[in-house]
Amino acid sequence: MSDLVQYYPMFLEGTALTILITVIGSVIGILLGLLFVMMRLSKVKVISAIGRIYISVVRGTPSMIQVMLIYYTLAKSLDLPTIQFLGSSLDRIIPGSIALGINSGAYVAEIFRAGITSIPVGQTEAGISLGLSERETMQSIVLPQALRNVLPALGNEFITLVKESSVLFYIGVQEVTAQALAVGGTLYNFIPPLLVSAVIYFILTFVLSQVFALMEKKMGAKYTRLN
Numbered sequence: 001m002s003d004l005v006q007y008y009p010m011f012l013e014g015t016a017l018t019i020l021i022t023v024i025g026s027v028i029g030i031l032l033g034l035l036f037v038m039m040r041l042s043k044v045k046v047i048s049a050i051g052r053i054y055i056s057v058v059r060g061t062p063s064m065i066q067v068m069l070i071y072y073t074l075a076k077s078l079d080l081p082t083i084q085f086l087g088s089s090l091d092r093i094i095p096g097s098i099a100l101g102i103n104s105g106a107y108v109a110e111i112f113r114a115g116i117t118s119i120p121v122g123q124t125e126a127g128i129s130l131g132l133s134e135r136e137t138m139q140s141i142v143l144p145q146a147l148r149n150v151l152p153a154l155g156n157e158f159i160t161l162v163k164e165s166s167v168l169f170y171i172g173v174q175e176v177t178a179q180a181l182a183v184g185g186t187l188y189n190f191i192p193p194l195l196v197s198a199v200i201y202f203i204l205t206f207v208l209s210q211v212f213a214l215m216e217k218k219m220g221a222k223y224t225r226l227n
Contacts, residue, residue, distance in 0.1 A: 003187055004187075004192055004196060011176070011179055013179065014087070014175050014176040014178065014179035014180070017085075017086040017088060020097075021096065021097050022161050022162050022165055022204075025161050026158050028097070028105065029104030029105045029161070031105070032101065033107075034108075036051045037051070037108075037109040037110075054106060066099050066103055067096055067100070067167055067170065070098060071095040071096060071099065074098070080095070088174045092173050096171055100165060100167075103164070104161050107157050108157060112150060114150065114153070115145075115147065115149045115150035118146070119146055123142060123145070124137050124138075124141070124142060126141075127142075148216075151215060151219065152216060155209060155213075159205045159208055162201065162204050176197045176201065177197055179193075181194075
């Protein structure tokens with residue numbers, strides 16, 4: 001394990017890149033999740049069907065294939081910058097992060113759908129009776145309660161996203177797994193660097209789980225005071 005010390009900058013770069021990819025993927029996932037859950041619950045059949053198809057296709061295909069398809073599609077259709085950042089070029093980081101965000105969006109949409117449908121219809125009816133529009137009722141009454149209900153599931157999805165970032169190794173993004181394999185190839189021993197990468201993933205997911213636990217506790221305390 002002492003031989004690994006000299007390679008710590010590589011693990012630091014890989015960890016920073018993994019965090020960056022997770023943040024970008026999470027933001028895209030939340031935005032797409034909110035968009036497609038609204039489409040999924042729309043009363044317009046065509047819009048609802050589009051939402052259903054997106055969720056079904058994304059959830060029904062492997063994330064690695066999605067990453068590959070989006071990477072090669074964007075790489076050919078867009079002139080993305082090849083600027084190096086944390087050991088990887090942006091023309092690989094950007095499509096990879098987008099692919100993970102698209103994948104996460106389908107799961108986030110279903111998480112939000114479960115949360116929204118768990119809110120009693122009377123809440124919506126009460127908002128409309130107070131003069132709010134359906135959109136205002138959704139934003140001000142339904143979504144805040146739904147978010148509280150789905151926060152644990154949302155946390156699990158983002159924890160999964162941290163680990164799913166390892167599939168970007170296949171398109172040359174030098175995140176934690178790729179760095180561990182590079183170090184292993186140099187040392188002709190893959191076990192120690194892979195163990196280090198496992199510890200890094202554990203620390204990242206543990207910290208994220210604690211953040212969501214704290215958020216859940218605070219939202220629960222706020223909800224208790226309001227009642």
